[in-house]
Amino acid sequence: MIKPDAVENGHIGAILEKINAAGFKIKAMVMTQLSRNDAQEFYAVHRERPFFGELVDYMTSGPIVAAILEKDNAVEDFRKLIGATNPEEAAEGTIRKLYAQSIAANAIHGSDSDDNARIEGDFFFSGRARY
Ligand code: ATP
Ligand code: MG
Numbered sequence: 001m002i003k004p005d006a007v008e009n010g011h012i013g014a015i016l017e018k019i020n021a022a023g024f025k026i027k028a029m030v031m032t033q034l035s036r037n038d039a040q041e042f043y044a045v046h047r048e049r050p051f052f053g054e055l056v057d058y059m060t061s062g063p064i065v066a067a068i069l070e071k072d073n074a075v076e077d078f079r080k081l082i083g084a085t086n087p088e089e090a091a092e093g094t095i096r097k098l099y100a101q102s103i104a105a106n107a108i109h110g111s112d113s114d115d116n117a118r119i120e121g122d123f124f125f126s127g128r129a130r131y
C-alpha cells in the first residue's frame with residue numbers, strides 16, 4: 001500500500017517504477033481512502049500500541065494506493081525494497097529512505113507474511129475483479 005503522505009507528495013509513479021524495476025508484477029491495484037473502521041481493522045495487531053491513534057489518523061488522512069504484487073520470495077524481497085519502518089534507519093535506495101517523511105508517515109506498507117498478504121489482499125480486493 002502506498003500511504004497517504006506518498007500519494008499527497010506525488011510519489012505514486014516513482015514508487016511503482018521501483019516496484020516494477022525490482023521484478024514485481026502488479027496483479028491488482030486500486031486508489032481509495034480508508035475509513036476509520038478500515039484503518040482500525042487493517043492495523044488491528046497494533047490496537048494496544050501507544051501510536052495506534054496517530055496511525056489511524058494518518059492512514060485516513062488522504063487517499064492510498066493498494067496493490068497485490070507477485071514475485072518469488074515476494075514478502076521478504078518487498079520488505080527489503082521498502083526498508084526499515086523508521087526512514088532514518090532505512091538503507092540507501094529503499095523506498096522509505098527516498099520517500100518517507102517520518103516513522104509514522106513512512107510512505108509504504110508491505111505485508112509481513114504470506115498469510116497476512118492473503119488477508120490484506122482480500123481486505124482490498126475481495127468482491128472486486130479477480131487477480
Ligand atoms: P507496515 O506494517 O506499515 O508495513 P512495518 O511493518 O515496517 O510497517 P509496523 O511495526 O507493522 O511496521 O508498524 C505499522 C505502522 O505503524 C508503521 O509503518 C508506521 O506507519 C506506524 N508506526 C510504527 N511505529 C510507530 C511509532 N513509534 N510512532 C508512530 N507510528 C509508528
Ligand atoms: Mg507491519
